[in-house]
Amino acid sequence: MSYTPSPISITVVGVPEDGCLGLTSRASNAVSSARVVAGHPRHLEWFPQFDGLFLDMTQGFATWFNQVIDESEEGDVVVLASGDPLFFGIGTRLLTILDAKELRFIPSQSCAQLAFSRLGLPWHDARFLSCHGRSLDGLTSKLQQGDLFAILTDGKNTPQVIAQHLTHYHETHWTLAVCEQLGGLDERVRRFDVAALACCETEFAPLNVIVAIRGDSQRWGGNGQFAADSSFAKRMPQNGLITKMAVRHLALTSLKISPDDTVWDIGAGSASVAIESGKLCWNGRVFAIESNEQCFESIEENIRCHGTDHVKLVRGKAPVALVDLPQPDAVFVGGSRGEMVAILDMAWQQLKPRGRLVITAVTIDTVTEVYQWAKQHALNINTLLANISQTQPLAHYQRYQAENPIHIFSLEKTPQQDCVGVVNEQ
Incomplete structure (x- = not known):
């Protein structure tokens, strides 16, 4: 049985900034023999021997990209790109349209x-x-x-803007090396601390990359992965409106958060659960929903101090404030302001299949509401009663001080449960 390779529709050539000096003969031959070349005019300057059809991407990316795909049906198309086209480049986009067998990549550094x-x-x-x-x-x-890290910038997110963002979230311990025009005649590499770069008035070349080098081993603003209660600002009274550390950790265990998850923290208070959830879903999103205006300043301060810039405060009362939020993988309900049943209905309906819902309850009334809601909809609910005691000094001794017992309810949504109380039988 003979094997016939798929025809190559598009060859993607990575062009270094020094042009022909860094190009291989394979890359040069691909361009010279192409029927169509597509890319930025500055790249075409290195190939004066080409006299075919050129698709200029400065006309607008969407139009240009569609033309490239249309021309690829006849083959012999070369796309010019900077550096390695599979490193945050056009190669990734082409692979969403064409099979990898139809593409050939000739990268440069x-x-x-x-x-x-x-x-x-x-x-x-x-x-x-x-x-x-x-x-x-x-x-x-x-x-x-x-x-x-290597951080790619653009005309909006310049090195200065990135440094200002890091400053706002207390990430000032990095050394930032701004590397411009790499491989070209105007190449320049300069190191800055975050504060100096944030206020630097130099206009950097558009083609630049930042190398960020950590200068402090501490994470999350120095508060660590599982922070103490004292690291969270709270509105008065200082001992209120926070899910205490021991209960917080139990709740996080039940939420089973993964790095890419979307999480809701309803009745956020100080947003301690939202922020600790954010440390677990560091590549996802967290929404801290709170209606008490006196909590807003503390929540924003806690987000900044812990460096969790993917945690967003949603100012409003649930369930209305939940309507426009993206579908969650995990939901924590720490407060309801009398809307527990409506909140649970909305949260359960929006929760993704295999999503987790966790509720904490201090009062008997709330415990009854949650239990009856789950029973009414025939949902399997796990209940944990946490009785936590902390040591307190008593003269020359230590004694235990009991905190309020807290019920922790947890449910996991099966793929068949597509809305409250309804099981898909198919």
Whole structure:
């Protein structure tokens, strides 16, 4: 049985900033023999021998990309890209449309590879982040996952804007190396601390990458993965409106949060559960829903101090405030302001299949509401009664001081349960 390889529709050539000096003969031959070349005009300047159809991407990306796909049906198309087209590049987008067998990649060195080599830094443990065309929300949470990063910038998220974002979230211990025009004649590499870069008035070249080098081993603003109650600002009275550490940890265990999850914290108070959830779903999103205006300032302060820039305060009362939120993987209900049943109905309906719902209850009334709600809808609910005691000094001795017992209810939504109380029998 003979094997016939799939025809190549598009060859993607990575062009270094020094143009033909860094191009391989394989890349040059691919361009010279192409029927159509597509890319930025500055890349085409390195290929004066090409005299076919050129698709100029400066006309607008969407139009240009559609033209590339249309021309690929006849084959012999070359797309020019910077560096390695599979490193936050056009290659990823092409792979969403075409099979990998229809694509051929001829990369040059990526900007990250060049940056680490210029700085003399081994980069096998480095992580890579792109702020190109993206919100900066979540940047500081992702920075907790490593010690060395390459960060791609753009015209909006410039090195200064990124440094200002880090400053706002108390991530000031990094050394930031701004590497410009790597591989080109105007190449420049400069190191800054976060504060200096945040107020720097230098206009950097559009083609730049930041290498971030950690200078402090502490994570999450120095508060760590599972922070003490004292690290959270709380509205008066200081002992109120926070899910205490022991109960918080039990709740987080039941929520079973994964790195990419979306989490709701309803009745957030000080947002301690939201923030600790954010440390677990560092690549996801968390929404802290709170209607008490006196809590807003404390919540925002806690988000900044813990560096959880992917946690968003939602100012409003549930269940109305839940309507426009993205579908959650996990929901924690720590307060209801008399709307427990309506909140549970909404949360359970919106919860993704295999999602987790966790409720804490202090009063007998709330315990009864939750239990009756689950019973009414024939839902399997797990209940844990936590009786926590903390040591307190008594003269020269230590005694135990009991806290209020707390019920912790947890439910997991099966794939068949597509709404409250309804089981899909098919």
